[in-house]
Amino acid sequence: MKLSPAALTLFLCLPLGAQQTAPTQAAPPKPPNIPDHFTNLTVLPTTITKPELIAVMKQFAITFKVRCSYCHAVSDDLSEGSFASDEKPTKEEARKLMRLIHQATLAPAKP
Ligand code: HEC
Numbered sequence: 001m002k003l004s005p006a007a008l009t010l011f012l013c014l015p016l017g018a019q020q021t022a023p024t025q026a027a028p029p030k031p032p033n034i035p036d037h038f039t040n041l042t043v044l045p046t047t048i049t050k051p052e053l054i055a056v057m058k059q060f061a062i063t064f065k066v067r068c069s070y071c072h073a074v075s076d077d078l079s080e081g082s083f084a085s086d087e088k089p090t091k092e093e094a095r096k097l098m099r100l101i102h103q104a105t106l107a108p109a110k111p
Contacts, residue, residue, distance in 0.1 A: 032078035040084040043098045
């Protein structure tokens with residue numbers, strides 16, 4: 001069978017086009033879904049900047065050797081869920097701890 005030039009072009013182009021769209025490697029990880037504005041702060045100042053808040057949160061994670069999802073209803077890769085949610089009781093426990101530290105550091109020492 002003899003291929004027409006048009007059919008030959010099509011034949012040569014098809015695998016090339018297919019190669020471009022085919023995934024060559026695993027899908028890249030989804031970016032973390034950390035909000036820029038915070039809607040549910042009851043202990044930290046609402047004027048806190050994102051880098052300041054993230055520093056506090058990272059310190060929590062390091063100190064307690066836990067992931068963000070220990071206190072937050074988010075996926076392990078942080079791409080899904082809600083940081084503002086109060087679903088996990090551990091988040092409220094952490095608030096108690098923050099209030100305690102706040103009182104201990106700001107209250108004048110009583111004789
Ligand atoms: C030990 C518990 C704990 C861990 C671990 C933790 N957080 Fe938090 N996070 C809190 C608490 C408590 C608040 C609410 C503070 C408040 O009420 O002022 C909060 C609030 C936030 C908020 C603000 C949500 C909003 O809209 O009000 C974000 C964003 C956040 N955390 C991100 C993170 C990230 C990212 C990590 C991991 C690096 C993390 N947290 C780990 C306890 C935790």
